[in-house]
Amino acid sequence: MPSELRDVSVPRSDNKPVHVAFGVDAGYYRGMGVTITSVVENNPGLEFVFHVFAFSITADNREKLEKLEKQHGVTVQLHLLDTTTLDEFRQFPCFSKHSLGTFIRLLIPSRLSGIADQVLYLDADLLCFGDLSDLLAIDLGDHIAAAVADEKDTTVKTQIPALGLKHGHYFNAGVMYIDVQNWIAANVQQVALKALTTLDMRFADQDALNIALDGRIRYIDTKWNYRYHLVDYLTRGETRLNVSQPYVFMHFTGPVKPWHSWCLHDIRELFSDIQSRSPWAESPLDGPGTARELKLFSKFLITQHRIAEGVYWHCRYLRSRLMQKLKSS
Known part of the structure; x- marks a missing residue:
């Protein structure tokens, strides 16, 4: 049973609420x-119900969600x-390769049966910059979900043949407008979970969903899930947000997120500005912690000609790698 912050069975106005779902870990x-x-x-004109799916939550984050309301x-x-919930899949060879958080996105629609007819699933590493009315007005018909195609050459050349997708398209699952009953009728949860736990997936649950939803996706404009891979920009020394095409959702894919203090890009300040109007206003940005993050930070600094700082953080990276080797030996 869900742990309720408020009873969503009775909307707070006469407007039909928009159901939005997230799957998150710590x-x-x-x-x-x-x-x-x-x-x-x-x-501002829409009535929202936000569904937060997780395997655990701290008291602090629970309190912040209440403040958010x-x-x-x-x-x-x-x-x-x-x-x-996942017990029947633990026997499969690939189950142990994935964290519990990997499975959450696959479980959401079935949990909302009887609560929502449609649900907008969003990853937690994106920002909204516009009106959602046109997206919410889409008639899915027999489609299970609407999503944005990933048309990068590397994806088309690798993932479509690797997954055996018969309809020639691969989508990014960070934004999905889902018809709940069509999802359940097609048994998407079971098909995707079985694929994830029996096959070696490059992109984990996203690959599994592409298998389960092959041919049942309505493809929509890139503006609904514009991927902005911060590593690519920062590696080239680009720090300003300069996008020529329209976007409503900007999705920050990859290991660098706007809430990282070592994200040396203008988007960090924009994110911090929005954060200042949320219950997380006083939360400091996350510093580099893993060896990979230390290495990336040093690389970005050197690219921006901050040589002394870059060398310092590269030494921190080398020390971190050394400590890892000593622990494993």
């Missing part, structure tokens, strides 16, 4: 909170998932 509650803030601020006048429902 490191993404802040990102999700800022995403929600950006959605609400850009859609009051601060923005929205409904938030927390769904704490039981790990026994």
Whole structure:
């Protein structure tokens, strides 16, 4: 049973609420909170119910979700998932390769049966910059979901043949407008979970969803899930947000997120500005912690001609690698 912050069975107005769902683990509650803030601020005329799916939550994040409701006048429902849900898949060879958070996105629509006819699933590493009305007005018909195609050459050349996709398209699952009953009727949850736990997936649950939804996706404009891979820009020394095409959702794919202090890009300040109007306003940005993050940070600094700082952080990276080797020996 979900852990409720508010009873969503009775909308707070005569408007039909828009159901939006997230699947998060410990490191993404802040990102999700800022995403929600950006959605609400850009859609003042819509009634929202935000569903938060997770296997665990800290007392601090629970308190912040309650503040989020009051601060923005929205409904938030927390769904704490039981790990026994996945018991039948633990026997499969690839199960242990994935963290529990990998499975959350696959479980959401079935949990919303009887609550929502359609649900907008969002990753927690994106920001909203516009009106969602056109997306929410899409008639899915027999399609299970609407999503944006990933048309990068590397994806087309590798993932479509690797997954045996018969309809020649691959989508990014960070934004999906889902018909709940069509999802359930097609048994998407079971098909995707079995694929994820029996096959070696490059992009984990996203690959599994592409298998389960092959031929049942309505493809929509890139503006609904514009991927902005910060590593690519920072590696080239580009620090300004300069996009020529329209976008409503900007999705920060890759290991660098706007809430990282070592994200040396203008988007960090924009994210911090939106965060300042959320319950996470006082939360400091995350510093580099892993060896990979230390290495990337040093690389970005050197690219921006901050040589002394870059050398310092590269030494921190080398020390981190050394400590890892000593622990494993």
